[in-house]
Amino acid sequence: GRPAASHTRRRGPQRFARGDSELEDVVVIPMGRDGGTLRDILTPVEGKEEEKQATASPSARDGFQARPRALPKRLDRGELLVDSKEGSISDQMDRAAAAMKLAMAKKDQGKGDGDGAAPKAAKKRWLAGRGSMKRRKLDQNKRLLDWLKQNEVWVTDEVDWGQTPSPMSVAVETREQIENEASGRGVVAARDIAQYEELARVPEGIAMSKASSIAVFGEDAVGGINMYQATGLHLMHERWIEGENSFWKPYIDVLPTAEEVGGSWTWSDEDLHKFLEGSPLESMSLFFRQKIQDEYATLKKTVFAKYPEKFPLEVFTYERWVWAYSILLSRAVRLKFDDETDWKIALVPYIDLLNHSPFAETFITGIRDGLELPFGLQAKDRYIVVTADKFYDQYDQVYISYGQKSNAYLLLLYGFALDRNINDHVEISSEFWFENDPYKTIKQRIIREKKYSRNGNLFPLYRDAMTDEMLAVARLAMTRTSDLGLPEDASVEDVYAAMLKVNWLRADAEVSERRTYEFLKGACEDVVKGYPTSLEEDEQLITDRKMFALLSKAQRMSIRVRFQEKVILRSALSTIDGVLNNLGEWSAARDQEKQKIQEEMNTTWYGKLGVRVDPLFKGQTFGEILQELDIDLGE
Numbered sequence: 001g002r003p004a005a006s007h008t009r010r011r012g013p014q015r016f017a018r019g020d021s022e023l024e025d026v027v028v029i030p031m032g033r034d035g036g037t038l039r040d041i042l043t044p045v046e047g048k049e050e051e052k053q054a055t056a057s058p059s060a061r062d063g064f065q066a067r068p069r070a071l072p073k074r075l076d077r078g079e080l081l082v083d084s085k086e087g088s089i090s091d092q093m094d095r096a097a098a099a100m101k102l103a104m105a106k107k108d109q110g111k112g113d114g115d116g117a118a119p120k121a122a123k124k125r126w127l128a129g130r131g132s133m134k135r136r137k138l139d140q141n142k143r144l145l146d147w148l149k150q151n152e153v154w155v156t157d158e159v160d161w162g163q164t165p166s167p168m169s170v171a172v173e174t175r176e177q178i179e180n181e182a183s184g185r186g187v188v189a190a191r192d193i194a195q196y197e198e199l200a201r202v203p204e205g206i207a208m209s210k211a212s213s214i215a216v217f218g219e220d221a222v223g224g225i226n227m228y229q230a231t232g233l234h235l236m237h238e239r240w241i242e243g244e245n246s247f248w249k250p251y252i253d254v255l256p257t258a259e260e261v262g263g264s265w266t267w268s269d270e271d272l273h274k275f276l277e278g279s280p281l282e283s284m285s286l287f288f289r290q291k292i293q294d295e296y297a298t299l300k301k302t303v304f305a306k307y308p309e310k311f312p313l314e315v316f317t318y319e320r321w322v323w324a325y326s327i328l329l330s331r332a333v334r335l336k337f338d339d340e341t342d343w344k345i346a347l348v349p350y351i352d353l354l355n356h357s358p359f360a361e362t363f364i365t366g367i368r369d370g371l372e373l374p375f376g377l378q379a380k381d382r383y384i385v386v387t388a389d390k391f392y393d394q395y396d397q398v399y400i401s402y403g404q405k406s407n408a409y410l411l412l413l414y415g416f417a418l419d420r421n422i423n424d425h426v427e428i429s430s431e432f433w434f435e436n437d438p439y440k441t442i443k444q445r446i447i448r449e450k451k452y453s454r455n456g457n458l459f460p461l462y463r464d465a466m467t468d469e470m471l472a473v474a475r476l477a478m479t480r481t482s483d484l485g486l487p488e489d490a491s492v493e494d495v496y497a498a499m500l501k502v503n504w505l506r507a508d509a510e511v512s513e514r515r516t517y518e519f520l521k522g523a524c525e526d527v528v529k530g531y532p533t534s535l536e537e538d539e540q541l542i543t544d545r546k547m548f549a550l551l552s553k554a555q556r557m558s559i560r561v562r563f564q565e566k567v568i569l570r571s572a573l574s575t576i577d578g579v580l581n582n583l584g585e586w587s588a589a590r591d592q593e594k595q596k597i598q599e600e601m602n603t604t605w606y607g608k609l610g611v612r613v614d615p616l617f618k619g620q621t622f623g624e625i626l627q628e629l630d631i632d633l634g635e
Contacts, residue, residue, distance in 0.1 A: 262415030278531030
């Protein structure tokens with residue numbers, strides 16, 4: 001999967017802006033006007049000799065005047081070496097783009113039959129690009145679709161009895177217009193798609209899961225390990241042991257490499273520190289990688305050692321384990337059928353080609369369909385289904401949601417980040433908030449019992465909000481015994497009993513609340529200080545599209561993550577300052593509210609007795625209580 005963003009649809013041929021050198025100037029040609037089909041594809045032929053003989057003649061397909069100048073030199077990580085003899089950076093980039101376009105020109109461009117005849121008309125193509133790589137991907141796509149048809153997945157554009165043409169087609173490659181980033185294979189609407197229309201239905205039997213792993217290795221070998229480990233081992237077995245004979249070979253052939261996925265946990269320590277210094281994602285990536293290394297080491301000592309004939313070490317290497325986990329973390333889906341109580345993960349061919357959009361509301365579900373006979377004579381068929389969350393016009397890219405994930409999690413697991421991510425947030429750690437606190441154990445016990453922490457010590461900080469749980473833990477961290485009306489030498493039991501009575505999700509007093517927000521302000525400022533660059537410096541890099549395009553993919557994604565984190569932190573600091581400036585007014589209003597409640601309490605019989613409660617009913621008499629309940633007993 002790769003990123004998506006809301007975009008404005010255009011009719012007619014589209015040329016994507018400069019970006020990744022592998023997919024530069026991909027052209028999308030809507031074929032509805034041209035009478036072509038998705039299979040009507042022209043495969044360009046690459047040739048070094050043709051590239052050398054290319055001249056400044058305009059390309060009939062590209063429609064631009066190319067200048068046959070040398071490509072600028074580049075560093076390994078995409079940095080441009082500026083040579084004063086070659087002119088400005090802008091000039092060098094223009095020449096690079098022109099030379100790249102010439103390399104993509106058709107072999108028969110401008111050639112006739114020797115008698116001045118015009119060249120044959122080129123066939124239309126869905127995603128025009130460079131030759132050999134596209135040919136290989138097209139062949140892989142065809143084999144995948146043939147395999148899907150053989151396994152009862154409706155992927156054809158034909159009409160059958162009770163069956164409309166398939167609503168989706170597999171694109172060789174896609175590019176996101178907002179981010180201007182290549183997003184690998186994707187799925188496009190082969191025709192207009194209605195909202196809630198079923199997009200794909202895949203039999204559970206062709207998915208890879210722990211169940212399929214048990215079928216290969218046996219319950220004794222993989223039954224005791226987790227779902228990711230079992231599915232990863234099965235994936236490795238099919239690719240490197242079964243190989244050409246694997247049932248899943250057409251599917252495995254279209255899977256990307258770990259480098260193509262690009263999850264930050266697979267980066268080197270050097271790149272992590274260089275690109276993500278200061279970001280919480282740096283430590284998250286290191287932690288995640290260590291966990292995966294530990295899992296592999298444990299499997300070697302247990303499962304591999306016990307069943308060496310099933311898991312030969314020369315096949316089940318750590319490098320291949322990294323690839324398998326990259327695939328699982330970026331493509332596996334969570335499923336639960338109506339006859340199951342627990343969730344499970346699975347690799348689902350075809351459906352896992354759908355890319356992610358934070359604006360999509362489509363999710364993948366497991367269903368049972370068909371006739372079920374008693375006594376186990378026949379069970380319902382099990383399918384994995386995805387439906388459209390909105391209307392799609394023909395040739396639109398179709399998206400699903402991978403969940404409400406921040407840019408940090410998207411880059412960690414999927415290898416991309418978005419310019420517009422409505423779910424973006426910064427993870428703030430409370431790990432050291434209780435350091436040197438004499439009541440640390442009690443406070444952490446309160447947090448567990450009141451379930452204020454759902455993700456360990458991490459709390460999401462959004463651009464326009466802090467979670468109630470984060471505020472509750474911060475209030476606990478800043479609370480002193482005097483705030484509870486207890487002496488400094490109060491016993492542990494008394495402090496625990498007093499803290500247990502407090503609703504930490506609500507503000508109580510101005511002094512303690514001011515202390516809490518000052519503490520949170522300091523925590524946010526500490527994160528900001530950890531970045532080696534400022535928000536303005538990152539913004540300048542992103543807005544300079546030419547220079548930004550020269551950076552490596554990892555650099556570009558890292559800058560997007562850092563920039564959005566800094567935007568969130570700056571917004572949070574502004575919000576905190578606003579709260580601190582208005583705490584006095586809030587405190588006065590709260591005191592008035594308390595006084596009003598006290599006055600109302602004094603009018604009730606329980607209030608006169610000194611009982612301090614917020615009563616369920618405000619009525620003084622039984623009749624008034626009945627009125628509150630809207631009960632009419634009649635005359």
